Amino acid sequence: MGTIRDIAKKAGVSISTVSLVLNNKGYVKPETRQKIINAIQELNYKPSRSARKLATRTNGNIGFIIWESHFYEVEMFYSQVFLGMEYAARRSDSYILLTTVKEEFDPKTDLPRFLKYNDVDGVALAGRVPHELALYLENERIPFVLVDYNIPGKKYNSVQIDNYNGANSAVQHLIESGRRRIGFVGGTFFHSSIKERYRGFKECIEHYQIMDADQIARYTFVEDTETSPAIGEKGISSLLKNDQKPDAVFCCNDTTAMGVIKELHKRQIKIPDDIAVVGFDDIPNAAYSAPRLTTVKVPKLVLGKEAFNLLNEVIENPLEPPQTRIIATTLVKRESTGVEE
Amino acid sequence: MGTIRDIAKKAGVSISTVSLVLNNKGYVKPETRQKIINAIQELNYKPSRSARKLATRTNGNIGFIIWESHFYEVEMFYSQVFLGMEYAARRSDSYILLTTVKEEFDPKTDLPRFLKYNDVDGVALAGRVPHELALYLENERIPFVLVDYNIPGKKYNSVQIDNYNGANSAVQHLIESGRRRIGFVGGTFFHSSIKERYRGFKECIEHYQIMDADQIARYTFVEDTETSPAIGEKGISSLLKNDQKPDAVFCCNDTTAMGVIKELHKRQIKIPDDIAVVGFDDIPNAAYSAPRLTTVKVPKLVLGKEAFNLLNEVIENPLEPPQTRIIATTLVKRESTGVEE
DNA sequence: CTGAAAGCGCTTACAG
DNA sequence: CTGAAAGCGCTTACAG
Numbered sequence: 148m149g150t151i152r153d154i155a156k157k158a159g160v161s162i163s164t165v166s167l168v169l170n171n172k173g174y175v176k177p178e179t180r181q182k183i184i185n186a187i188q189e190l191n192y193k194p195s196r197s198a199r200k201l202a203t204r205t206n207g208n209i210g211f212i213i214w215e216s217h218f219y220e221v222e223m224f225y226s227q228v229f230l231g232m233e234y235a236a237r238r239s240d241s242y243i244l245l246t247t248v249k250e251e252f253d254p255k256t257d258l259p260r261f262l263k264y265n266d267v268d269g270v271a272l273a274g275r276v277p278h279e280l281a282l283y284l285e286n287e288r289i290p291f292v293l294v295d296y297n298i299p300g301k302k303y304n305s306v307q308i309d310n311y312n313g314a315n316s317a318v319q320h321l322i323e324s325g326r327r328r329i330g331f332v333g334g335t336f337f338h339s340s341i342k343e344r345y346r347g348f349k350e351c352i353e354h355y356q357i358m359d360a361d362q363i364a365r366y367t368f369v370e371d372t373e374t375s376p377a378i379g380e381k382g383i384s385s386l387l388k389n390d391q392k393p394d395a396v397f398c399c400n401d402t403t404a405m406g407v408i409k410e411l412h413k414r415q416i417k418i419p420d421d422i423a424v425v426g427f428d429d430i431p432n433a434a435y436s437a438p439r440l441t442t443v444k445v446p447k448l449v450l451g452k453e454a455f456n457l458l459n460e461v462i463e464n465p466l467e468p469p470q471t472r473i474i475a476t477t478l479v480k481r482e483s484t485g486v487e488e
Numbered sequence: 489m490g491t492i493r494d495i496a497k498k499a500g501v502s503i504s505t506v507s508l509v510l511n512n513k514g515y516v517k518p519e520t521r522q523k524i525i526n527a528i529q530e531l532n533y534k535p536s537r538s539a540r541k542l543a544t545r546t547n548g549n550i551g552f553i554i555w556e557s558h559f560y561e562v563e564m565f566y567s568q569v570f571l572g573m574e575y576a577a578r579r580s581d582s583y584i585l586l587t588t589v590k591e592e593f594d595p596k597t598d599l600p601r602f603l604k605y606n607d608v609d610g611v612a613l614a615g616r617v618p619h620e621l622a623l624y625l626e627n628e629r630i631p632f633v634l635v636d637y638n639i640p641g642k643k644y645n646s647v648q649i650d651n652y653n654g655a656n657s658a659v660q661h662l663i664e665s666g667r668r669r670i671g672f673v674g675g676t677f678f679h680s681s682i683k684e685r686y687r688g689f690k691e692c693i694e695h696y697q698i699m700d701a702d703q704i705a706r707y708t709f710v711e712d713t714e715t716s717p718a719i720g721e722k723g724i725s726s727l728l729k730n731d732q733k734p735d736a737v738f739c740c741n742d743t744t745a746m747g748v749i750k751e752l753h754k755r756q757i758k759i760p761d762d763i764a765v766v767g768f769d770d771i772p773n774a775a776y777s778a779p780r781l782t783t784v785k786v787p788k789l790v791l792g793k794e795a796f797n798l799l800n801e802v803i804e805n806p807l808e809p810p811q812t813r814i815i816a817t818t819l820v821k822r823e824s825t826g827v828e829e
Numbered sequence: 830c831t832g833a834a835a836g837c838g839c840t841t842a843c844a845g
Numbered sequence: 846c847t848g849a850a851a852g853c854g855c856t857t858a859c860a861g
């Protein structure tokens with residue numbers, strides 16, 4: 148491989164000059180630059196990352212932390228977010244170190260090793276994470292951003308999905324296609340994103356005045372657990388106990404919607420003829436379920452990319468006030484609402 | 489944070505001695521060691537990774553490469569393998585750099601940046617990967633291991649699932665529970681693991697002599713594409729055209745089995761009463777499908793851990809002949825074969 | 830058992 | 846426009 152010194156010798160210049168062209172700094176005479184570039188190519192030279200990082204006193208690494216349980220789940224949501232960050236990182240010279248933390252988290256013993264050994268310039272926290280971890284990062288003044296999550300009562304840098312408007316557009320779509328008794332099925336509001344989706348649902352209905360407060364309440368099913376198909380099954384079963392069956396259901400996410408669909412099948416209730424179903428997320432399965440699921444698509448790669456950009460800004464400029472970046476969603480119309488595009 | 493020099497000063501020793509205790513090398517008088525340890529704790533000192541890596545001329549990083557399409561798929565298989573590696577890495581001082589490559593791959597333009605810049609000591613290739621990539625690594629003498637894949641005609645270091653015995657035990661289980669016309673549904677044999685599963689299936693049937701070669705052929709459905717539920721649906725539909733319906737199906741993986749189950753439901757064929765179904769992998773869904781799926785469990789975390797261990801051995805000892813490590817599977821009996829444990 | 834010194838391969842003022 | 850020199854924070858023979 149060789150070192151910068153070999154290049155300098157071969158090109159007949161000093162290592163300072165080589166370093167300048169390596170980093171595209173200062174002004175180097177074109178011929179000199181060319182000689183150096185040639186030498187680099189001939190010797191297939193790659194600068195040592197460690198040496199460079201040592202000299203510049205940076206790490207060039209970014210941490211990506213996710214709940215362990217999310218990694219065991221079926222949904223690929225956070226893998227996609229990671230991939231979005233990784234894509235963005237490819238254009239920089241940083242690497243992303245991915246690791247998990249457990250639900251029960253104590254900074255004293257459970258700190259990811261890149262934090263313990265100070266090997267990252269900043270951290271992205273994906274989805275729900277232990278609050279102790281965020282507090283630790285805040286105290287240690289380690290730059291970080293939350294992705295698709297926020298912590299009540301705290302103002303941190305974060306990248307969020309536009310849950311409110313996403314839900315709003317989904318419900319509007321239902322109303323416009325003639326639905327008048329629209330139910331909601333969801334998991335714990337501990338995730339603010341789900342709370343926001345509910346708000347989007349509720350306010351859209353209020354805006355169009357198709358149901359009164361009492362009806363909304365009767366057509367709302369929320370269980371205080373992590374979302375799952377099981378919630379969907381229970382939820383729709385519960386809504387069906389109303390005297391008048393709902394003619395549409397907005398589910399807090401696709402996973403839940405899958406449960407709803409399963410239960411409706413079981414009861415031989417036709418989708419979308421009897422009841423339309425809408426999800427949120429656009430998981431891979433949504434396009435392949437029977438019927439194919441209308442859903443609010445969350446651009447996960449964009450989420451990751453924005454998280455990367457924001458994090459780097461925070462690293463550059465740690466003293467700026469925290470900001471929130473909102474990522475827009477798009478409604479994907481499929482069979483489950485009967486108006487596939 | 490401070491540097492090693494601050495510790496030396498505080499403890500009243502030289503930096504050499506601090507380095508010795510940091511690395512647990514040589515012999516340091518207990519009192520001296522204690523003084524140093526105290527200083528480290530008081531100053532909350534963390535050695536600089538870059539400086540250490542520069543001095544030792546190592547990277548301390550390992551690359552993990554996976555097909556991009558695998559990342560978009562529903563299955564979490566390789567995420568789990570990655571997690572197994574990450575767990576193992578936690579006990580060492582290395583980081584794992586995860587990235588993807590596209591299906592059409594040209595080393596000249598598509599090389600992961602950690603290879604381009606020489607930032608890893610070795611690489612794990614997870615699942616099917618471009619052969620050009622493996623050849624590149626071989627030529628460049630970069631240590632690598634294949635995980636759950638191998639390249640025909642090449643002898644590389646690899647960690648493999650015991651597909652043959654896994655399939656064998658699954659089919660044996662079917663035979664022992666009285667099944668006599670056992671079908672096979674699978675995707676492309678390009679993946680040697682699927683070929684091996686088929687071999688395990690076939691040889692088990694031959695061993696028990698429950699079907700002759702002709703029958704085996706008639707009850708085998710293989711489509712030369714990547715596995716998917718769609719293959720399962722098509723496959724079982726095809727097998728059902730036999731005069732005598734099969735009374736069991738061994739699917740090349742759970743994803744395929746899900747398609748089989750779906751199609752059987754549609755045709756109102758009872759599982760396991762009419763037809764028993766077995767999968768392979770034990771994806772999260774397998775335990776929640778209706779009926780719950782009997783399957784061959786692949787210990788993904790172990791796979792990752794062994795890959796990490798083997799890779800490190802290869803890095804230490806690059807000249808050893810390539811080895812293959814086989815990871816055992818276990819049969820998980822559930823409703824779909826009627827003998828849940 | 831411990832210290833002084835050289836070296837790892839870069840970057841970055843500072844001269845000129 | 847380019848070079849000499851110091852420095853980043855470690856490790857590692859080598860003395861003693």
